[in-house]
Structures are given as structure tokens and as C-alpha cells.
Amino acid sequence: MLEPQQDIKQQVANLIREARKAKGLTQEELGERLGVTKAAINSYETGKQNLTVVTLQKLSIALGESLQISIGK
Template sequence: MTELKKQVGQRIKEARNQKGITQREFGKMLGVSHTTVNGYETGKQNLTLDTLEKVAAALGMAPKSFL
């Protein structure tokens, strides 16, 4: 797992927590399971650019905020 994946995942987690959204709720927003959300946040699950755009839109942020 690369350092970049960990950093992106940590930024997603921080933004999600600031909004008060659980992993389960966030998964429903993205159309994925809470397990997949956990994978994104820990850097264990690959994140496509399309998914990053969905994540950003769901959190009301720009995709570049996570890079």
C-alpha cells in the first residue's frame, strides 16, 4: 500500500467525520458497502478517479482536497 493511498484515505475519513457521517451512511451515499468505505479510508481499497469525484461530491468538497 502506498503512502498516497493512506493519505487520501485519512483525508476522506477526516472529512466524513467532520460532517458527522458514519461509514455505513457514507457507503449508502456512494452506493458501496461500509466495508468498502473502510477500505478507502485505510488505503487497502483502490479508489478510482470516478469514485474520488463521488466522494468529493458527497462531502461537498473538491476532489483535489483529498490529494
């Protein structure tokens, strides 16, 4: 069983990857939009990077999607 912190990081990573693919972007193309490397995008999408809220906001803008954060049910 994953620890809660690892679980949420993987959930966010999966959402980023799914959103990127839905937009038809490569990791390199998304990286260019954000001003980061393909390797950075890969670390976002594999849950290796603990993303800040600011980075999540930049990702949502680059992907043309809204950022929604929910606590509770």
C-alpha cells in the same frame, strides 16, 4: 519507510476519513450516499482500496467537498 504508492494511498485514506468525520457521517451513512457497503468505505479509509479518479469524484460529491489534485509543488 513506506513505498510512495502506499504512502499516497494512506494519505488519501486519511483525507477521506477526516472529511467524513468532519461532516458527522458514519461509514454506513457515507456508503449509502455512494451506493456501496460500509466495508467498502472502510477499505477506502484504511488505504486497502486503490481508488479511481471517478470514485474520488463521487466521494467528493457525497461529502459536499471539492476534489483537488495537485502534481508538483
